[in-house]
Amino acid sequence: MLVALAAVPILIALAVKLSSRPATPGRGPLFLDRITQNGLFVAVTALVVCVPLFLPLTVGVVAGDTIAGEANLGTLRYLLLAPSGRIRLLLVKYAGAVAFCCAATATVAAAGALAGVVFFPIGPVTLLSGDTIGVGESVLRSLLIAAYITVSLLGLSAIGLLISTFTDVPVGAMAATIVLSVVSQVLDNLPQLEWLHPWLFSHHWLGFADLLRQPVSWTSFGENALLQAGYIAVCGALAYGKFTTKDILS
Amino acid sequence: MTETREAAPGSLPIDLAIETHGLVKRFGHRSAVDGIDLAVPRGAVYGFLGPNGSGKTTTIRVLLGLASANGGEIRVLGREMPQQLASVLPEVGALVEGPGFYPFLSGADNLLRLDSADRHGSSATRHRRVNEALDRVGLGHAAGKKVRAYSLGMKQRLGLANAMLRPRELLVLDEPTNGLDPQGTREVRSLVRSLAAGGATVFVSSHLLAEVEQMCTHVGVMSAGRLVAQGPLDELRSAGQAHVLVRTPDGERAARVLARLGLVPGEAPGHGVIQGNGLDGIEPEEIVAALVADGVRVRGFSVENATLEERFVSLTGEGFDVVG
Numbered sequence: 001m002l003v004a005l006a007a008v009p010i011l012i013a014l015a016v017k018l019s020s021r022p023a024t025p026g027r028g029p030l031f032l033d034r035i036t037q038n039g040l041f042v043a044v045t046a047l048v049v050c051v052p053l054f055l056p057l058t059v060g061v062v063a064g065d066t067i068a069g070e071a072n073l074g075t076l077r078y079l080l081l082a083p084s085g086r087i088r089l090l091l092v093k094y095a096g097a098v099a100f101c102c103a104a105t106a107t108v109a110a111a112g113a114l115a116g117v118v119f120f121p122i123g124p125v126t127l128l129s130g131d132t133i134g135v136g137e138s139v140l141r142s143l144l145i146a147a148y149i150t151v152s153l154l155g156l157s158a159i160g161l162l163i164s165t166f167t168d169v170p171v172g173a174m175a176a177t178i179v180l181s182v183v184s185q186v187l188d189n190l191p192q193l194e195w196l197h198p199w200l201f202s203h204h205w206l207g208f209a210d211l212l213r214q215p216v217s218w219t220s221f222g223e224n225a226l227l228q229a230g231y232i233a234v235c236g237a238l239a240y241g242k243f244t245t246k247d248i249l250s
Numbered sequence: 251m252t253e254t255r256e257a258a259p260g261s262l263p264i265d266l267a268i269e270t271h272g273l274v275k276r277f278g279h280r281s282a283v284d285g286i287d288l289a290v291p292r293g294a295v296y297g298f299l300g301p302n303g304s305g306k307t308t309t310i311r312v313l314l315g316l317a318s319a320n321g322g323e324i325r326v327l328g329r330e331m332p333q334q335l336a337s338v339l340p341e342v343g344a345l346v347e348g349p350g351f352y353p354f355l356s357g358a359d360n361l362l363r364l365d366s367a368d369r370h371g372s373s374a375t376r377h378r379r380v381n382e383a384l385d386r387v388g389l390g391h392a393a394g395k396k397v398r399a400y401s402l403g404m405k406q407r408l409g410l411a412n413a414m415l416r417p418r419e420l421l422v423l424d425e426p427t428n429g430l431d432p433q434g435t436r437e438v439r440s441l442v443r444s445l446a447a448g449g450a451t452v453f454v455s456s457h458l459l460a461e462v463e464q465m466c467t468h469v470g471v472m473s474a475g476r477l478v479a480q481g482p483l484d485e486l487r488s489a490g491q492a493h494v495l496v497r498t499p500d501g502e503r504a505a506r507v508l509a510r511l512g513l514v515p516g517e518a519p520g521h522g523v524i525q526g527n528g529l530d531g532i533e534p535e536e537i538v539a540a541l542v543a544d545g546v547r548v549r550g551f552s553v554e555n556a557t558l559e560e561r562f563v564s565l566t567g568e569g570f571d572v573v574g
Contacts, residue, residue, distance in 0.1 A: 073350055073351070073352060073353075074347075074348065074349070074350020074351075075350045075351065075352060075364075076350075077311075077316055077346055077347075077350060078344075078346075078350050078364055078412065079364065079367050080315075080316060081314055081316070081339060081342070081344045081346070082339070082364055082365070082367040082368035082371075083335070083336060083339035083340065083368060084367040084368065084369075085336060085369075089367075245318065247311070247316070247317035247318060248311070248316040248317065249311065249316075249317065
């Protein structure tokens with residue numbers, strides 16, 4: 001899956017490089033038009049492209065597989081008999097999902113940076129606020145965006161973990177998690193449900209533009225982190241309640 | 251059937267490795283396990299018998315804390331379950347309802363992973379213990395092979411190796427010879443014996459009576475969620491005692507002689523055959539002599555030993571259909 005994720009920025013870079021038509025500003029994904037001038041934007045563009053579907057897809061697969069996958073293989077009972085302890089197993093499994101979130105965004109960012117360096121010129125970056133920052137600083141900003149997206153995915157991971165404790169069929173848990181991420185984004189686009197938007201775990205997913213200002217505005221980062229923490233707390237508590245009392249019959 | 255605990259009144263109660271009182275496990279309205287009182291003495295090889303669907307595996311799951319009981323008390327190795335689960339499980343090696351392994355890892359890697367899931371397993375000795383366990387079940391040469399490529403019997407052996415990763419006080423083996431070839435079955439038998447000789451208690455569930463008869467010291471029989479019999483193997487076998495069959499035209503007279511000798515006469519299947527039950531302390535030749543001395547025309551005489559199978563069927567019923 002990480003390979004597939006790494007392919008995204010490379011595909012973007014290749015497409016832009018090989019296309020003779022210059023990208024029209026304002027069309028296509030965010031920052032796409034800037035890639036030809038500055039390769040550093042490949043990473044950011046790739047992250048933007050991956051956030052709505054590709055990253056939630058992979059995270060849904062990993063998080064949905066956590067408990068249900070072990071149950072399906074019949075290894076869950078042996079892990080518990082080892083004994084690993086149910087709470088410990090749940091925490092380790094969630095930590096694994098978190099590690100995957102980090103690895104996934106880091107992979108996209110790293111592959112993007114690499115593709116950018118290989119195919120395009122590198123130079124100082126103009127921020128949304130009009131300031132210009134050097135290459136080193138802009139790499140830092142890319143990492144910051146990757147971190148923001150990683151945090152964004154933690155709530156979804158917790159949801160996947162929770163669903164995974166309810167079933168012995170990993171595919172079901174994966175699909176349910178991915179469907180939820182799509183549903184949340186659809187609801188987030190319905191103006192009629194504005195009251196609901198701040199509570200949707202995907203509400204801040206694309207809100208990392210603030211990290212491209214000078215000075216960095218941390219408001220959206222904080223709000224996002226708080227929202228994700230809430231999802232982790234609620235889903236974690238429910239998963240704990242379910243898993244510690246569950247009869248393991250798989 | 252007397253329970254072992256009550257076998258010696260006045261003496262200290264026998265140390266039990268597994269003890270349950272009124273253990274109940276329900277799924278919805280159906281009772282899978284319906285108030286059973288297990289008593290597995292320490293050091294015993296306990297054969298847990300029962301037809302398919304009689305609640306054996308469910309009982310094992312509840313004993314090991316994988317499922318919660320709906321009622322009753324459980325003590326494993328003298329400690330309350332499931333409260334003391336964390337301290338009991340490290341002492342217990344288990345094979346529950348077939349092996350479960352990651353197909354994409356090798357046999358050795360699977361064991362390493364399971365052992366590292368256990369905080370009590372020392373990482374310094376991990377590789378050595380895994381290799382020893384693999385050698386013990388005859389998988390030394392296939393240790394590096396992916397489990398995907400294992401046969402059912404090899405997976406079963408790997409499951410046994412997992413149960414023996416560390417010295418255990420209690421081994422719970424659910425159908426350990428499933429899928430094994432005759433050599434494997436023999437090896438499992440000798441393995442169980444060697445474990446018992448090393449002081450471990452072995453709790454083996456099975457529906458293979460011959461196997462249980464060969465390796466167990468104690469037996470419990472489940473039927474439709476109830477424990478219908480329990481005790482030392484010899485005691486259970488003798489409960490369906492050996493009996494004599496006398497083929498004679500003088501039925502009534504033969505019955506009187508048998509009764510005088512302390513046997514319980516009864517009609518046996520077949521014409522002109524008298525059955526005498528309760529062959530305790532009487533030599534068969536004495537019976538023949540007494541019959542002949544009384545003028546009974548003996549045309550045939552045989553001593554029939556009760557097999558565990560007869561006893562099992564008489565306890566669990568003849569029906570082939572799964573109960574419940």
